[in-house]
Amino acid sequence: MYKKLPVEILSPDEIGTDIVADATAAFIRYGGPCMVIDFGTALTFTTISRSGKILGVAIAPGLLTALKSLTGNTAQLRDVQLVAPPSFLGDNTVHAIQAGIVLGFAGLVDSMVAGTETELLEKLTVIATGGLSSVLQNVSARIQVIDQNLTLDGLKYMADLF
Numbered sequence: 667m668y669k670k671l672p673v674e675i676l677s678p679d680e681i682g683t684d685i686v687a688d689a690t691a692a693f694i695r696y697g698g699p700c701m702v703i704d705f706g707t708a709l710t711f712t713t714i715s716r717s718g719k720i721l722g723v724a725i726a727p728g729l730l731t732a733l734k735s736l737t738g739n740t741a742q743l744r745d746v747q748l749v750a751p752p753s754f755l756g757d758n759t760v761h762a763i764q765a766g767i768v769l770g771f772a773g774l775v776d777s778m779v780a781g782t783e784t785e786l787l788e789k790l791t792v793i794a795t796g797g798l799s800s801v802l803q804n805v806s807a808r809i810q811v812i813d814q815n816l817t818l819d820g821l822k823y824m825a826d827l828f
Contacts, residue, residue: 704799708726711726750768751768
């Protein structure tokens with residue numbers, strides 16, 4: 667069944683359809699090696715080889731998940747708009763939360779890309795997708811492409827193959 671896909675899947679019984687859809691669309695559109703960072707409820711990093719093999723996935727809490735956890739589990743912190751603050755040094759509560767979440771996640775993204783490239787000994791095309799991908803568009807040094815429809819387009823590519 668999976669032989670028709672342009673990507674080779676690790677652990678087909680465990681991997682999410684969204685991850686396979688992202689990898690399929692990314693490989694068709696951008697080729698490999700590449701990394702898809704999906705900014706959803708979870709923040710997923712999917713790395714695809716030059717030949718189309720999904721090499722691995724890393725999963726972290728998504729930006730909104732982290733924000734909701736922070737504000738839902740503290741007495742005096744509230745939800746804020748997820749935008750880059752004017753400084754890493756939050757001079758008020760809103761800017762402090764934005765610095766921690768937005769700038770902190772930009773560091774996470776950039777570190778994951780750099781570490782993966784070091785491990786693979788090659789540069790990756792880095793594609794961001796998902797509802798909050800644009801939050802880090804001008805903050806992360808490593809995101810090259812924002813492709814909001816990557817998952818849906820990947821599902822369409824997959825449906826057309828079967």
